[in-house]
Each structure stands twice: as C-alpha cells, then as structure tokens.
Amino acid sequence: VFQLSVPLNFLGSVYRELRQSLLDMETLFNLQKVNIAVQEKPNASPLTLNQGGVVRFENVSFAYRPDRPILSDLTMTIPAGRKVAIVGPSGCGKSTILRLLFRFYDVQSGRITIDGQDIRDVTLESLRKSIGVVPQDTPLFNDTIEHNIRYGNVDASHEEVVAAAKRAQVHDIVEGLPEGYATQVGERGMMISGGEKQRLAVSRLILKDPPLLFFDEATSALDTHTEQLLLGNINGILKEKARTSVFVAHRLRTIYDSDVIIVLKDGTVAEQGTHEQLVENNGIYSELWSAQEMLFTEEGEEEGQAEGR
Ligand code: ATP
DSSP states (O other), rough: OOHHHHHHHHHHHHHGGGGGGGOOHHHHHHHHTSSOOOOTTTTOOOOOSSSSEEEEEEEEEEEEEEEEEEEEEEEEOTTTTOOEEESSSTSHHHHHHHHHHTSSOOSSSEEEEEEEEEEEGHHHHHHHHEEEEOOSSSOOSSEEEHHHHHHTTTTTTTTHHHHHHHTOOOOOHHTTTTGGGGEEEEETBBBBOOOHHHHHHHHHHHHHHSSSSOOOOOOOOTTTHHHHHHHHHHHHHHHHHHHHHEEEEEEETTTTTTTEEEEEEEEEEEEOOHHHHHHHTTTTHHHHHHHHHHHHHHHHHHHTTTOOO
C-alpha cells in the first residue's frame, strides 16, 4: 500500500483526464499486492462474450511458490447468468481464483476460459474490463465521495452516481454527512467505517456494470440487517441483467441462495451443488452450515450493533 500511495493520490487529482479504459480501479487496487508477471500475446484479440459469460477452470494448478501448491487440478464451471458461491477454509485459495481470472498470474497447468476463449489469448484490457470486483478491502481515494463512486464509470452523471449509491444502501448515509456527496474521504478526509467503504465499492461496481461480477467477502463488515438489504438489491440487479456472479464468502447465510455452491478443499473442488443438495450430502458444507447456524442464533442479538460508529 505504501508503495502505491503516491501514484494513487496523483490519480485522485487528475482522474477526470484519464480515460475509463486506462483506469480500472479494481485492477489497480489488486496490483498493490501482486507482481505483474503476465504478458499479453502479440496477436491477442479482444474477449468476446458470446455465450453470456461462462467461466471455466479446466484442470488448473497454481502455486505462488513451488513448494506450496495452492490449486491442484481444479475443474469447475461458473454458468452464464448464474450466481455461484465459492466457500472453503481460510487460505484455501478463494482470492487466488480471482487473481488468476484477472490474470495477475498465469496458471501453471490447465486453463481458464471465458466463453470458450483461453484468457491467455485475449487482450488484458478486454479481460479486465469485463470483470468487476468488490475486493475484501477497498481503499478510498483522497477525493470526494462522488468521485470515489464515479471511478466505476467516469462518464456517469450525478444522478447515476446517486442511483448507484441508493442501490448499494449508502445514499442515506452520504446525505447525512456535512457536505453530502462532496464530502472528502480517504486518509486526508473523513474516515468512514469498513461497512460504508464496502457499500461505496458496491456503488462503484453498479456504475461500472461489468458482465462478470465478483464479490470477495464484499459484505463482511455490515450488520446482518444492512447486509440482507444490500444483498437483496444486488440479487435484483444480477437477475434483471442476467449477470454471471461469483461470491466468495465465509458466512454461508449470505450465499445459501446461490444457483451453485462450490466447496474448495486442498486446492480442488470437494463438493458442489445447491444448498439443499449439499446439506443433504452431509459433507463439509453441511457441517459448516450447522456450526454457523448455531453461532448465528447465539449472536443474533449483538449483531445489530456491529457497525456502530
Ligand atoms: P481467505 O478466506 O482467508 O481470504 P483465501 O482462500 O482467499 O483466504 P488466498 O488469499 O487465495 O486464500 O491465499 C491462498 C494461500 O496462498 C494462502 O495460504 C496465502 O498465504 C498464500 N498466498 C496468497 N498470496 C500470496 C503471494 N502473493 N505469495 C505467496 N503466497 C501467497
């Protein structure tokens, strides 16, 4: 984060001059954490989403370091226009899957395709433009709330920014700030809570409106009630636009309604199916679900205060 703080501030002040195609903020955020090891092929062509956004991992193996495999022979399909959840123990490689899809790293064997095209054969720009992510932690720019949301689409009007904020359950909070959408946030502005940040990140994604959407623990800092409202709105958008979406989540209550739930273990798919099928299976998912349901019932009363400022 330290290394990039200067360029990010710089971008914040001149962003109006930057073209959307050059400025994919999620990409930038993720760049903070990784080395760029991938190269575009000289004859790469733009990704064409001619099947609605089917994502396939075919026998994918990947390790950051040779002695420690993260994904081993992973095969999975994320069907077009469906909501898919990826669950599994901490450190099992869920965020790595997102990094591979964005092509921050290349797989060591197997392949990843989107609508049948190997992602190594398409231009990086077209790939990253097609994918939107709400990452685990979204840094804010030292700029106004309005501009922070508008990074999703620099051509958006004020009305579009407000509409996105409403759907992301953050409009009322913004309205309550001393200067509303003109309030400065980030290190040099007002500090806002983790849950508010997450909702600003969702507003950005709604404005960007990419064909493929990834949510990496995107609502983990919200109280249960706000989380339910936000997820309801997100589900509405996904259905309305028939978008392919992937949710990485620890709290199974946020994903149990997914069309497919993929359970990872030891770098590969341990189970997959709908919530009902997986509960019936009596496997890992079923165990996790029972454990979390018990916790949920015990903690239910306290959770409403989780986001107090
Ligand atoms: P969580 O649920 O805790 O977010 P995750 O399933 O998303 O975890 P990843 O972030 O994909 O897990 O990480 C998988 C493993 O790879 C972890 O053990 C992590 O320490 C390791 N790892 C992640 N990034 C790197 C990196 N750049 N270099 C080396 N190891 C890494």
